Amino acid sequence: MTRAVFAFVGLLFTALTATAEEEIVLGLSQAEVSITTNFDGSEILVYGAVKRETPIPEGAPLEVVVTVSGPSMPIMVRRKERRFGIWVNVDAVEVDRAPSFYAVVTSGPLSEVLKRIEDLRHRISIPRAIRSVGAPMEIENPVKFTEALIRVRTASNLYQVIEDGVKVDEQTLFRAAVALPASLTEGAYDTRIFLTRGGDVVAQYETVIDVRKVGMERWLFNLAHEQAFIYGLLSLFIAVSAGWVASAVFGLLRR
Amino acid sequence: MQIYLPIAEVSVNAFLLLGLGGIVGILSGMFGVGGGFLITPLLFFVGIPPAVAVATSTNQIVASSFSALLAHLKRRTVDFRMGWVLLAGGLIGSGIGMFIFNYLKSLGQVDLLVTLCYVIFLGIIGGLMFFESLRAIRRSRKGGRVQRKKHYWVHGLPFKLRFRVSGLYISVIPPVLVGAAVGMLSAIMGVGGGFIMVPAMIYLLGMPTKVVIGTSLLQIIFVTGFTTMLHATTNQTVDIVLAVLLLVGGVLGAQVGTRIGVRMQAEQLRILLAVLVLAVCGKLALDLLLEPAELYSLSPVTAE
Numbered sequence: 001m002t003r004a005v006f007a008f009v010g011l012l013f014t015a016l017t018a019t020a021e022e023e024i025v026l027g028l029s030q031a032e033v034s035i036t037t038n039f040d041g042s043e044i045l046v047y048g049a050v051k052r053e054t055p056i057p058e059g060a061p062l063e064v065v066v067t068v069s070g071p072s073m074p075i076m077v078r079r080k081e082r083r084f085g086i087w088v089n090v091d092a093v094e095v096d097r098a099p100s101f102y103a104v105v106t107s108g109p110l111s112e113v114l115k116r117i118e119d120l121r122h123r124i125s126i127p128r129a130i131r132s133v134g135a136p137m138e139i140e141n142p143v144k145f146t147e148a149l150i151r152v153r154t155a156s157n158l159y160q161v162i163e164d165g166v167k168v169d170e171q172t173l174f175r176a177a178v179a180l181p182a183s184l185t186e187g188a189y190d191t192r193i194f195l196t197r198g199g200d201v202v203a204q205y206e207t208v209i210d211v212r213k214v215g216m217e218r219w220l221f222n223l224a225h226e227q228a229f230i231y232g233l234l235s236l237f238i239a240v241s242a243g244w245v246a247s248a249v250f251g252l253l254r255r
Numbered sequence: 256m257q258i259y260l261p262i263a264e265v266s267v268n269a270f271l272l273l274g275l276g277g278i279v280g281i282l283s284g285m286f287g288v289g290g291g292f293l294i295t296p297l298l299f300f301v302g303i304p305p306a307v308a309v310a311t312s313t314n315q316i317v318a319s320s321f322s323a324l325l326a327h328l329k330r331r332t333v334d335f336r337m338g339w340v341l342l343a344g345g346l347i348g349s350g351i352g353m354f355i356f357n358y359l360k361s362l363g364q365v366d367l368l369v370t371l372c373y374v375i376f377l378g379i380i381g382g383l384m385f386f387e388s389l390r391a392i393r394r395s396r397k398g399g400r401v402q403r404k405k406h407y408w409v410h411g412l413p414f415k416l417r418f419r420v421s422g423l424y425i426s427v428i429p430p431v432l433v434g435a436a437v438g439m440l441s442a443i444m445g446v447g448g449g450f451i452m453v454p455a456m457i458y459l460l461g462m463p464t465k466v467v468i469g470t471s472l473l474q475i476i477f478v479t480g481f482t483t484m485l486h487a488t489t490n491q492t493v494d495i496v497l498a499v500l501l502l503v504g505g506v507l508g509a510q511v512g513t514r515i516g517v518r519m520q521a522e523q524l525r526i527l528l529a530v531l532v533l534a535v536c537g538k539l540a541l542d543l544l545l546e547p548a549e550l551y552s553l554s555p556v557t558a559e
Contacts, residue, residue, distance in 0.1 A: 037496070039259040040266055080550045086543040088367050089552070148551030182257060182266030183302075217261040224262055224491045232487030235314045235495050236480055239502055243321030246506030251329070 022062075023051045024193055024205035033180060033189075033211040041182040044068070044209060046105075047175035050195065060198035062171040063106070063113035067124055067194075068178050068209065070101030071187035072131075077145040093145040097131040100185045101158050105165035105176045115199035122194065122201060126150055126159050157181045186212050262494035263307040269500055271301060276315060276501035280508020283316070284323040285516040286453065286468065286528045291316050291446030291479070292373065292535060294501070303497065310486035310493045311501070313479040316446075318502035319509040320472045320479070326513040327469030334466050337418045338473035340427050341452075344434025345478050351435070352442025359443075372444050374540050380454050381532035387458070388526040395522065418462075429460060434474065441478055449475050450532055457525075464521040 029045035046066050056062075075098050081090040106113050110125060119125050130146055153159040158181060166176040180189075188208045195203040213221055224231045258269040275297050279290035291312050298308035327333050359368055417424050433455045441448035449471050456467040487493040516524060 035259055037259055038257065040257040076554045078552050078554065080547060080552070082546070087545075087547055088543075145551065148549075149553060152549060152551065152553055182259065183264060185264055213261060217259065220261045220495055224487070224493070224495075228488040228491055229484075231491075231495070232484040232493065235487060235493050235498055236317060236483055238495065238499060239314050239318035239480075239483075240321050242499075242502045242506050243318045243323075243509075244325065246322045246510055247325035250326075250510040 021052050021054050021057070022195060022203045024195060024203055025049045025051050026193060026205050026207060028191070028207065028209065031207075031209060033184070033209060034214040035184065035186070035212065035217055036215055037217060039182060039184075039217075041184075042180045044178045044180060045175060046178060046191065046193065047173075048193065048205075049174075050172050050203075056171050057197065062168060063108055063196045064166040064168055064174045064176070065107070065110075065114060065124060065194040065196060066103075066105040066166060066176045066178065067129075067190075067192045068101070068103045068105075068180075069099045069129060069190045069192075070185055070211075071189075072097040072099045074098070075149065077149050079145065079148070093142055095130060095146060095149055098149060098153075099129055100187075101180070101189070102126055102129050102153075103160040103162065103178050105160075105162045105178060107164065107166040107168050107174070109163050110161065113196050113199065114194075114201075118196070118199065118201050122192075122204070124192075124194065126154075126161065156183075158183075180211075184211055258496065258500070260303075260307075260494050260497050262492065263303050263311075263497060265302055265304070267301055267303070272497065272500040273504040275301070276319075276504025277508040278504075279315075279501075280319045280322070280505035280510075281512035281515070282508075282531065283319045283449075283472075283505070284326065284509040284512025284514075285519075286449070286512075286524065286531075290319065290449075290505075291441075292377065292444075292450055293531075295446065296535070296539075303494075306490060306492045307494050307497070310483070310490065311497045313482045313486065314493055314498040315501040315505050316479045317476055317483060318498075319505035320475045322506040323509040323513050324469065324472040324476060326510060327472060330469075330517070332465050333469035333473055334418055334462070335473070336416065337423075337430060337460075337462070337466075338470050340416070340430045341434035341437075341470070341474045342477050344431035344436075345438035345441075345448075345474055346481070347431075348435035348438025348440075349442040349478060349481065350438075352439035355439070356443050369444055370539055370543060372440070374536055374543065376440065376444075376451060377532050377536035377539070380451060381529050381536055383458070384454055384525055385529035385533060388522050388529060391522045392526070423460070423462065425460065433459060437474075438478060441482070448478065450528075453528070464525065468516070 026046070026048040029047075030042075033042050033044070050062065075095050076092055077095055078089040078092040080087045083090065104110065104125060114124060119128055123129050127146065127150065130149065150159055160179075166174055168174045189211055191207050191209050193205045194201050212218070220231075223234075256269045257266050258272075259266045275294065279294045279297075282293065283290045294312045294315060295308050298312060299305055303311075324333065415424060416427050433452070437448040437452045437455065440451055452471045452474060453467055456462045456471065457464060462470070483493060519527075
């Protein structure tokens with residue numbers, strides 16, 4: 001249902017932007033991120049230009065907001081409290097959808113380049129990108145749980161807000177670097193670019209960065225999920241033979 | 256050198272993992288403990304998701320225990336008959352343990368109960384061993400012979416079997432019960448159970464320390480092997496890359512550890528193990544007692 005509304009809003013926007021005078025032409029340094037064994041994070045360069053038939057509009061300067069969002073999943077946030085002298089989990093809130101990775105890169109302070117109403121409409125800032133509805137009745141302050149989620153993920157660099165991260169030249173060319181951390185989950189990373197003037201979104205562009213495991217990583221992951229029994233036996237076989245080899249080698253060394 | 260783990264989906268330093276495996280391997284060879292009670296918390300600390308850490312450490316324990324067992328086999332310090340009896344009890348126990356674990360899970364708070372289990376058992380066992388070993392060392396200093404083979408009440412039970420390697424002629428009931436208790440706890444706590452098994456064999460069954468270690472390893476291999484298969488087939492949380500890194504360190508460490516263990520006196524060995532157990536217990540107790548820096552924690556929502 002919400003998806004349909006989303007799609008509708010999206011359609012509406014393409015319709016609007018089609019008649020708008022500014023359009024985004026985009027390039028990515030890589031449209032695919034391959035997770036190999038020695039994967040150590042990746043930096044993606046998002047660059048582009050503003051295509052327009054008319055002269056640069058006067059008034060507020062052009063600003064750019066780039067968001068990159070990993071696959072969304074529900075997540076449980078638990079809170080600890082002291083009970084009988086020890087710290088235990090006392091309550092929990094399930095956040096319905098939280099992206100596993102989320103970066104907002106802007107050409108200026110977010111509050112200045114984007115109006116609140118536009119943020120709500122496009123779900124751009126981190127709190128807007130997370131959806132939390134039905135918190136249990138007995139939870140006093142469900143907002144604190146969402147705040148904690150953002151705090152924990154920001155600390156591990158999974159949620160980033162980089163203001164002034166987009167360089168805009170002559171109101172026409174722009175580029176931004178998004179650093180993907182080493183601990184990435186697989187999936188389609190939705191990448192959105194918004195052009196704003198005076199806080200209003202004037203143009204929007206969406207694309208997808210594919211993040212997937214390749215080579216041995218892919219093979220092992222598939223084996224573990226599709227042939228779990230064989231995978232288990234393989235782990236045990238490796239364990240036992242490693243134990244035997246070490247013992248044999250040490251036996252030889254002692255002789 | 257950073258390495259990306261396919262199942263854990265995190266990137267960690269390969270040498271750090273090799274080192275962790277090595278340390279735990281040394282302990283496993285020295286004391287006959289699988290080291291699960293050490294490696295699992297250590298893996299949490301380096302940022303491996305708990306489910307993967309628990310499942311993968313069982314696989315690592317299989318490797319280091321097997322390596323250590325081979326070393327013990329050469330020295331003929333494994334009581335096979337006792338091992339099989341313990342194992343029979345262990346499999347029954349782990350079945351019961353799984354049942355209890357799932358029941359606790361349905362109540363929530365399973366993390367807390369696991370931690371409490373750790374604190375209580377490590378505390379009791381570490382404390383008992385520490386004081387007993389101190390007393391034994393003091394007695395041997397005075398010149399008296401260390402006397403351990405006493406006549407316990409357990410020796411009066413029926414179904415007696417001769418355990419030649421251990422030099423025992425006792426009923427099979429106590430070993431089966433010990434095995435069952437250990438199997439149960441290891442299913443709940445996600446460890447091999449050596450740190451419970453070793454003292455139980457020494458103090459309850461009256462087995463000689465040197466035989467205890469090899470025999471405990473035998474039982475651990477089967478219990479952890481069984482658990483690895485269970486985790487791999489039901490949760491897909493065994494990370495083979497992580498396991499390989501840990502076990503390369505682990506098997507080498509186990510060989511070194513076994514050699515250190517042989518050179519040391521039984522009482523010293525036990526007091527060291529006691530100190531180690533108490534240290535882990537203290538750390539876990541502090542985690543419960545001190546206010547955590549972050550009161551909130553995240554965990555994936557599992558489809559029930």
